[in-house]
Amino acid sequence: MAAGADRPRLVAARTVGASPVAGLGVGWRPEIAGVVAGVTGLGFCEVIAESLDLRHPGRPPAGPSRGVTDLRERGIPVIPHGVRLGLGDAGGVDPGRVAHLAACARALDAPLVSEHVAFVQAGGREAGHLLPVPRTREALDVLVSGVRRTQAELEVPLALEPIAALFDWPEDEYAEGDFLTELLDRTGALLLLDVANVYANARNRGQDPSAVLDRMPLDRVAYVHVAGGAVHPDDPLGLYHDTHLDPVPPAVLALLEEVRERGAAPAVMLERDGRHPPAAELHGELTAIAAAAWLEPVR
Amino acid sequence: MNAGANGPAGDLAARQAALVAALVDGAPDPPGFAADRLAATREALLRKRSGQAATAWPLLAAGLGPDWARFACSVLAGRPVAGALRDGWDVALAARAAGRLTEGARRELADRERVLRYDGVRPPHRRPIARLRGLLRR
Incomplete structure (x- = not known):
C-alpha cells in the first residue's frame, strides 16, 4: 500500500501544546486513593470508565466514584479511560458501552477520553482482556467505524492507545506505526502513546523500540502512559509482560526520554493496577517519570 | 470478503471468535x-483472572498462600471469563473439594453463600431473603 502518500500534516509543526492535558498524572485506582489524595501538583488523573457508577446522578456517589469526585473538587482534570468498548470488535461497538463512556466524560467534565486499539469480545464471548486486531484493511475499516461511532457521542476528543500483545496475526499487512497513522488520519483521533507497550511489543518481536517510535504518528500524542512489567518466571519464551504490577524498568524510562526528545510527551502518567507499593515508592516512580519527561515533579 | 481456500483472509468476525x-x-x-x-x-x-479473583476473595487467596496462582489458574483454565466473583467462587469450591479451605476461607465462602446463590451454572445472584433485607434497610 502507498503508506504516507496523503499525509501532508506530518510536515506541519508538532502539535505539542495542543494536547488537552499537561503535566504529570497518575491512573487513579481505589487502592491508591489515599496516596493520590496526598500528592500535590498533579496535572491530571485517569480513571477506568467501567469502574464509574453513574446510575444515580442526583445522589452522592458511593465507592470508587466518590474518590473521583474528590479529584474534580481539587480541580484536577480527570480522563475517563475505557477498557471494554471494543473499538475493534468485528461485531461493532456495544452502544451501551459507548453511551457510558460519553456519560463519564460529561459527568467529569473531562478534557478528553481514551480507549484502546483492540477487540474485547467475539462470538458472544468476552475475552476478559484487550486483544490485538489484525493489521489489515478489513480491521482498519472496523476500527474506523467503531471510532467514528464513539466520536459521534462525545463532545471532547478521543485518544487511542495501541496495546501490548504477546502475539501477532498471520494476516498482518501493515507495520504498527503505519496502521495507527492511517487510523488517526481517517478518524481525527489523538494518540495515547503507552511507552511500556511500545517497549514490550518491540522487545517481544525482536525489534528496536526507537525504530518503532520513528514510524509512530508522534505529532498526534495527547498524553503518554508509563507502566511497569517483568519477565514472568514461568514463561518458557522469556517474554516481557506489561503487567502494571511491577516497577517501571529503566528501559521504559529511557524510551520515555526519547519520546520527550522528539517533543511528544506533553503529559505523562503512571499506570499501576495492583500489588501497590508504599506511598514513598509510588512517589519515587512519579519523580523518575517527571525527570525523564522534563515535567514539574509532584510533591 | 473472500475467506476461500487461500487462507485466513476475510471474515474478521469469525477469526476473532475462533481466537x-x-x-x-x-x-x-x-x-x-x-x-x-x-x-x-x-x-x-x-494469571490476570486469578489476580482479580484473589482481590475479590482475599481470605481464600491468603489461605492458599504461594500456591494460589498455580491452583487458581488450573481451576480457571478452559472456563469462560465470568468475572472475579464467580471465578473466585469456582476456585473456592475446588479448594473445598480438595480439602484445602482454611478457617478464614471457609468463613469467606459461608458469608458469600448466605447472601448469594451460585449453582456453578448460572452467575451468582442474590438470595430472595437477602434481597428482601436489602430493600428493608433502604
Whole structure:
C-alpha cells in the first residue's frame, strides 16, 4: 500500500501544546486513593470508565466514584479511560458501552477520553482482556467505524492507545506505526502513546523500540502512559509482560526520554493496577517519570 | 470478503471468535498463529483472572498462600471469563473439594453463600431473603 502518500500534516509543526492535558498524572485506582489524595501538583488523573457508577446522578456517589469526585473538587482534570468498548470488535461497538463512556466524560467534565486499539469480545464471548486486531484493511475499516461511532457521542476528543500483545496475526499487512497513522488520519483521533507497550511489543518481536517510535504518528500524542512489567518466571519464551504490577524498568524510562526528545510527551502518567507499593515508592516512580519527561515533579 | 481456500483472509468476525474461543474456552488454536505465543497469552490471561479473583476473595487467596496462582489458574483454565466473583467462587469450591479451605476461607465462602446463590451454572445472584433485607434497610 502507498503508506504516507496523503499525509501532508506530518510536515506541519508538532502539535505539542495542543494536547488537552499537561503535566504529570497518575491512573487513579481505589487502592491508591489515599496516596493520590496526598500528592500535590498533579496535572491530571485517569480513571477506568467501567469502574464509574453513574446510575444515580442526583445522589452522592458511593465507592470508587466518590474518590473521583474528590479529584474534580481539587480541580484536577480527570480522563475517563475505557477498557471494554471494543473499538475493534468485528461485531461493532456495544452502544451501551459507548453511551457510558460519553456519560463519564460529561459527568467529569473531562478534557478528553481514551480507549484502546483492540477487540474485547467475539462470538458472544468476552475475552476478559484487550486483544490485538489484525493489521489489515478489513480491521482498519472496523476500527474506523467503531471510532467514528464513539466520536459521534462525545463532545471532547478521543485518544487511542495501541496495546501490548504477546502475539501477532498471520494476516498482518501493515507495520504498527503505519496502521495507527492511517487510523488517526481517517478518524481525527489523538494518540495515547503507552511507552511500556511500545517497549514490550518491540522487545517481544525482536525489534528496536526507537525504530518503532520513528514510524509512530508522534505529532498526534495527547498524553503518554508509563507502566511497569517483568519477565514472568514461568514463561518458557522469556517474554516481557506489561503487567502494571511491577516497577517501571529503566528501559521504559529511557524510551520515555526519547519520546520527550522528539517533543511528544506533553503529559505523562503512571499506570499501576495492583500489588501497590508504599506511598514513598509510588512517589519515587512519579519523580523518575517527571525527570525523564522534563515535567514539574509532584510533591 | 473472500475467506476461500487461500487462507485466513476475510471474515474478521469469525477469526476473532475462533481466537477468543481458543484463548478462553479451550478450543483449538485457529490456523496461522504461533502456538507458543497463544499459549503465553492464555497463561497471562489466567494469571490476570486469578489476580482479580484473589482481590475479590482475599481470605481464600491468603489461605492458599504461594500456591494460589498455580491452583487458581488450573481451576480457571478452559472456563469462560465470568468475572472475579464467580471465578473466585469456582476456585473456592475446588479448594473445598480438595480439602484445602482454611478457617478464614471457609468463613469467606459461608458469608458469600448466605447472601448469594451460585449453582456453578448460572452467575451468582442474590438470595430472595437477602434481597428482601436489602430493600428493608433502604
